[in-house]
Amino acid sequence: DAMVIQNPRYQVTQFGKPVTLSCSQTLNHNVMYWYQQKSSQAPKLLFHYYDKDFNNEADTPDNFQSRRPNTSFCFLDIRSPGLGDAAMYLCATSRDGQPQHFGDGTRLSIL
């Protein structure tokens, strides 16, 4: 019954080694979001797709990229992860004006 699915739940990568996190949805929502949540902090929006239109937050580092090949899937690429990128990454979806539905997140660790 999971509607927003994030894989993997836990990801370990090496400093500087590219990593990709994935998100899929069965809700057919037109908007998909990526948030970064560091320990004991609120989620911080990195970017979102409104249909195929990509919207980057002004303070999202260039190190973070995203792809949305179709309605159901969205990927977060971190080109050269640094120690400060260790966090929980949350994917969410919504339909116009409706509440966002969140996945369970991917916890990223950097060695």
Added chain:
Amino acid sequence: AQSVTQLDSQVPVFEEAPVELRCNYSSSVSVYLFWYVQYPNQGLQLLLKYLSGSTLVKGINGFEAEFNKSQTSFHLRKPSVLISDTAEYFCAVSEVRGTALIFGKGTTLSVSS
């Protein structure tokens, strides 16, 4: 620009006691308001939402919230908490017909026996 202030970072309570988690927001436009709950190592789950209509909103798990436009508040309440309510609670706001959610910093609710 919108902002959300959750006035208490931690709220410890005893089981079966009432609880109120406070949230104030600021915005120059009409907004939607939300409360989300996050259990350890999980994503955010929607507790309740105010979009329009009645200012008293009932959500899941026995929680309710009241939208007060004059005080720009959206406080979350539960008359009798359970141990299982221990979690992080986030208040959030979005513009009407907007897409971005602005979150408060969260309130840790700790329920003990």
